[in-house]
Amino acid sequence: MNRNAGKFPFVVEPFSEDFTGCLSWRFLGNQLLRCASLHAGAHGFGFDEMQRSRHVWVLSRLVVELDDMPRTGERYTIETWVSKVYRQFTDRFFSVTGDEGRVYGYAYSVWALIDMDSREPADLAALSQGGALFAVDGRGIPIKGPGRIRVKSDDSVRSLSACYSDLDINGHVNSIRYIEMVLDLFPREYYERGGVKRIETAYCTEAYLGDRLHIYKEEKAGGIVVAEIRKESGDVVARCEVTFRNPDES
Amino acid sequence: MNRNAGKFPFVVEPFSEDFTGCLSWRFLGNQLLRCASLHAGAHGFGFDEMQRSRHVWVLSRLVVELDDMPRTGERYTIETWVSKVYRQFTDRFFSVTGDEGRVYGYAYSVWALIDMDSREPADLAALSQGGALFAVDGRGIPIKGPGRIRVKSDDSVRSLSACYSDLDINGHVNSIRYIEMVLDLFPREYYERGGVKRIETAYCTEAYLGDRLHIYKEEKAGGIVVAEIRKESGDVVARCEVTFRNPDES
Numbered sequence: 001m002n003r004n005a006g007k008f009p010f011v012v013e014p015f016s017e018d019f020t021g022c023l024s025w026r027f028l029g030n031q032l033l034r035c036a037s038l039h040a041g042a043h044g045f046g047f048d049e050m051q052r053s054r055h056v057w058v059l060s061r062l063v064v065e066l067d068d069m070p071r072t073g074e075r076y077t078i079e080t081w082v083s084k085v086y087r088q089f090t091d092r093f094f095s096v097t098g099d100e101g102r103v104y105g106y107a108y109s110v111w112a113l114i115d116m117d118s119r120e121p122a123d124l125a126a127l128s129q130g131g132a133l134f135a136v137d138g139r140g141i142p143i144k145g146p147g148r149i150r151v152k153s154d155d156s157v158r159s160l161s162a163c164y165s166d167l168d169i170n171g172h173v174n175s176i177r178y179i180e181m182v183l184d185l186f187p188r189e190y191y192e193r194g195g196v197k198r199i200e201t202a203y204c205t206e207a208y209l210g211d212r213l214h215i216y217k218e219e220k221a222g223g224i225v226v227a228e229i230r231k232e233s234g235d236v237v238a239r240c241e242v243t244f245r246n247p248d249e250s
Numbered sequence: 251m252n253r254n255a256g257k258f259p260f261v262v263e264p265f266s267e268d269f270t271g272c273l274s275w276r277f278l279g280n281q282l283l284r285c286a287s288l289h290a291g292a293h294g295f296g297f298d299e300m301q302r303s304r305h306v307w308v309l310s311r312l313v314v315e316l317d318d319m320p321r322t323g324e325r326y327t328i329e330t331w332v333s334k335v336y337r338q339f340t341d342r343f344f345s346v347t348g349d350e351g352r353v354y355g356y357a358y359s360v361w362a363l364i365d366m367d368s369r370e371p372a373d374l375a376a377l378s379q380g381g382a383l384f385a386v387d388g389r390g391i392p393i394k395g396p397g398r399i400r401v402k403s404d405d406s407v408r409s410l411s412a413c414y415s416d417l418d419i420n421g422h423v424n425s426i427r428y429i430e431m432v433l434d435l436f437p438r439e440y441y442e443r444g445g446v447k448r449i450e451t452a453y454c455t456e457a458y459l460g461d462r463l464h465i466y467k468e469e470k471a472g473g474i475v476v477a478e479i480r481k482e483s484g485d486v487v488a489r490c491e492v493t494f495r496n497p498d499e500s
Binding site for chain 2: 013014015016017018019021024026030031033034037038047072163164165166167168169170171174180183184186187188191209210
């Protein structure tokens with residue numbers, strides 16, 4: 001392990017699984033964000049430190065791809081590191097591994113640092129002194145990074161209002177909650193057939209308590225589904241591409 | 251501490267808070283259930299042990315009453331113990347405490363052990379040898395136990411369908427999720443005024459993926475709101491009484 005990476009051990013405990021007995025995407029997703037936050041904090045560029053200079057980290061893309069999910073009682077470790085620093089974005093990678101060298105999968109995230117006053121992205125390359133201050137570790141991960149997600153449909157499949165329990169401490173709808181809103185569109189069989197292999201999300205704008213959200217979706221070949229969450233105004237909140245493991249191609 | 255009680259230390263970590271910066275009811279509620287499960291397991295009457303004799307623990311009542319909620323970075327400890335064993339029910343208590351003797355609050359839960367084949371409750375007094383096998387610790391807690399919740403309204407204030415993300419490992423809607431469904435009925439001001447002091451829930455029947463649920467509510471004096479979640483058939487799934495801290499009595 002590179003000393004620049006953060007390593008966080010966990011066990012799948014009761015009430016963190018989905019109905020198939022696997023760690024839930026909600027729990028894992030929020031743990032990824034939490035590890036990112038703890039790792040950045042430990043290296044001096046976390047939420048608190050950035051807020052002191054009136055900046056806030058904003059998640060722009062998140063890809064999680066897993067061959068398998070840990071199950072009740074199984075131990076797993078999330079490792080996370082900053083892989084690259086660009087001008088307006090930085091890539092943070094994650095691995096999820098188990099005992100005896102077992103690899104569950106990887107995650108790829110892209111973040112911007114937003115100036116709370118101007119709402120403009122900060123120049124990360126300059127701010128981090130070419131990455132020197134962000135504990136960069138150049139190791140790659142063997143999954144495809146974020147691509148472009150297109151949803152053409154104009155017939156919403158579900159509408160809902162953002163509620164108290166959807167919100168983070170910052171008053172926005174939680175990033176992982178959008179993924180759940182999409183996963184909630186599918187019936188039991190999709191999860192019993194083997195569940196989800198990969199979820200890619202592009203975060204476009206924030207939603208707040210009371211915002212009316214409309215969800216649009218299109219099923220593609222190979223178990224791939226794309227979905228878009230839009231506000232009443234039509235503004236896109238998030239786009240999501242979900243790949244199911246054993247699609248029913250009949 | 252009595253050696254029959256289980257004691258579980260935690261810290262409020264990023265992505266476990268609500269928008270006011272307090273530990274969320276979802277997170278705390280599921281941690282209470284998780285501590286109950288771990289404590290019962292450690293004493294030989296947990297989920298796995300009971301399933302071997304084709305029994306399952308079913309939550310019947312849950313009361314959580316807190317003077318305050320821990321906030322980001324604060325440490326807290328959940329202690330739990332079986333307080334009493336009746337014929338068909340057992341009382342399990344919880345305390346939530348912080349550093350330097352600080353008390354956040356208490357929880358009172360009532361459980362039945364259901365025979366998976368007959369669907370009848372087991373005789374707990376006999377099964378536990380008068381409580382001897384359930385690590386009973388008679389200490390009381392200074393909050394009112396569960397009472398009777400009555401909701402007369404027949405005009406639902408919200409309807410929704412139980413989704414993938416609502417479910418537990420057993421395929422039922424998660425017990426704490428019903429509490430969230432009720433908390434989600436209130437606007438921002440209810441939480442900004444000081445949030446929730448006490449939530450009492452009576453669990454009546456289970457809901458499953460796809461079940462259409464209708465929520466009924468009545469506001470009473472003193473910041474008290476009662477709500478009922480019913481299935482399409484009219485069967486009551488859960489009743490909830492929520493007490494807000496600083497009601498707007500204007």
